[in-house]
Amino acid sequence: MAKDFEGQWDFLPVALDLKNKACLVLGDGEQAARKSELLLKAGANVRLVVASPESEALEELGEARAVSFICSPYESSMLDDVSIVVAASDNPELNALVARHCQEKHLPVNVVENPALSSFIFPSIIDRHPVLVSVSSSGDAPVLTRLLRNRLESTIPHGVGRLAELAAKYRGAVKAKFQHINQRRKFWEQTLEGAIADLVYAGRMDKADKLIQESLEKIDVDARGEVYLVGAGPGDTDLLTFRALRLMRQADVVLYDRLVSPAILDLVRRDAKKINVGKARSNHTLPQGEINQLLIDLAKKGNRVLRLKGGDPFIFGRGGEEIDRLADADIPFQVVPGITAAAGCASYSGIPLTHRDYSQSVRFVTGHLKNDTCDLPWNEFVQEHQTLVFYMGLVGLPIIAEQLMAHGMRKDMPIALISRGTLPDQKVLTGTLEDITGKVENNEVHGPTIIIIGDVVRLREKLDWMN
Structure with missing residues (x-):
């Protein structure tokens, strides 16, 4: 049976090798210029279909040896030997036509500011070459993407690219030294987060290089899991x-x-x-x-x-x-x-497990009654100013309520059932020991469920901060 994945993506993040490959860009505005610059950074040969190469936006691109200008109307034959296409003209009908032709030829195409017509999109990029970090909202929220990129820019050291180059230099030596993959992972985790990384970030590459050589000679990584x-x-x-x-x-x-x-x-x-x-x-x-x-x-x-x-x-x-x-x-x-589930579910339901006016102690109990028996110290549970929390008690709820009342707990004692606590579909059902079983029968309550019993449940109506 095919598996259905939750939260399926609109686009798959991938990295393309475009070195020395022909890429077609249509347009002579800022969008075409920016996309062309990205393609040039990836080593592509850019063909720009423009009305005039004298466009101010394309002025700097004119000096790039890997850019060629095509000053003629678009024809589908322009797609014959290119790897990817960017439609960035100011003519929506032309962009749509290019997208259709690309789909027919199974060519990747990006239509600027139109994800619906695109088979790929350009993410927002944090450049720490050879380390590249991309951020994307599938084209739906470009401002949010920019804000996230700015936040990540401030947390990723500028020297992380140099660190990647150092790791690449010694990758073969590390593989030869450590036969087991887990040994290699442990070595790199220690190396890339320790003194060697600090030296690289400080620009002291010679000392970092020497230290990693010394580490390879001396270090002995435990192969045990x-x-x-x-x-x-x-x-x-x-x-x-x-x-x-x-x-x-x-x-x-x-x-x-x-x-x-x-x-x-x-x-x-x-x-x-x-x-x-x-x-x-x-x-x-x-x-x-x-x-x-x-x-x-x-x-x-x-x-x-x-x-x-x-x-x-x-x-x-x-x-x-x-x-x-x-x-x-x-x-x-x-x-x-x-x-623990008790603390999380109680907090997200507005029910304090202890409160100076209502409860000075809390007791956690497993409600999973083995063989449907009630072999629990019920007398100890029936105490004033105490909160009871039952885990896994949904199936045994009728027995729990019955036994507590039979051992002296008052019938109007407040009780709350919290289903799927802290999750978006959290559901809280409140009542008393006497009526809670009937309420559960008349309402759909699914596990996992936490049961809270005590006068603190009365505070929920006032303290329910999630609603």
Whole structure:
């Protein structure tokens, strides 16, 4: 079955080799001049179809040896031996005609300020040659693209191009020194972010060159893999920690749960292998024991393994079990906490888990009742000025409400169900212990769901900052 991808792109960002290739540009205004300059920077031979080569906008291009002017009306035969075409004339009908001819010949064409007629567009470019960074809004928001480019310009060092050239110089030597790809990655990560990079940015290339030679002679990179146990938070990408994001972009293999949102998974390194090990009620994609062993096996092969979990890995995430097995197998690991679902969902719903007037303690409870039993310390849950948070409690909600009332909790105790908390389609259903089960039956509530019980729920109407 074909896979449907969320958030499909209008254009695919690519890099074209146009060195010494003929490119056709129509127009004699500023747009034609700017596009021609970009093509010349890529080493192309530009043919400009113009009314007159004396155009002020094209004055500087007249001195470029790789530019030839064609002072005649456009004909389709001009497309016969070119690689790409840019239609930048001030005649919309002519631009549309050129686009149609290019489509018939399967030639890439850009019609300026008309993405609908274009098969490719020019992104906004940050030039740190040989490093090029492109920013695009698919032609829909050029001002936003420019603002983003300006912001990135200020964060990307001007010397990063020199750093790329140094890395290219020693690429073969590094490959010969380190046989395993993960050793090479670790070496380059240390090199490109350490003292050598600082020397390059300062323009001290001779010293940087000497230091990288010394590093190659002395450094010994461990070929063993490592496991990153990372909390992905409740779903909103803005709630990820900086450390989590950094490790997500380093991992070679990713084992993720069903509670990890697609938007967060998109932030993982593009070429990393992704394995869904998510567990739903009565549907375990991979049993926990096999997950533990898979982490060990992948790390022993030298992989940097990202174990990505929704919320926090140490709160009903079985993270403790996984690193216990890793420790037994002598596998290096790191743990990155995440914003737990209780904190995230409560905050995005306007429900403080504690409040001096309503609740002085909060208790997290798993609502996944094994075999539909109610073997929980219900008496301990029935306390004044306490907030209860049940994870995975949607299916067991009738039992939870029934047992709490049976053990003395008042029937009008406020309760909130938060479905898909912190995500754009978050849904909050409130009620009381007595009526919440009926409300769920009359409303569509889907997991994952957090249940909050306590007088703090009364504050939601006043403090619901998301609406």
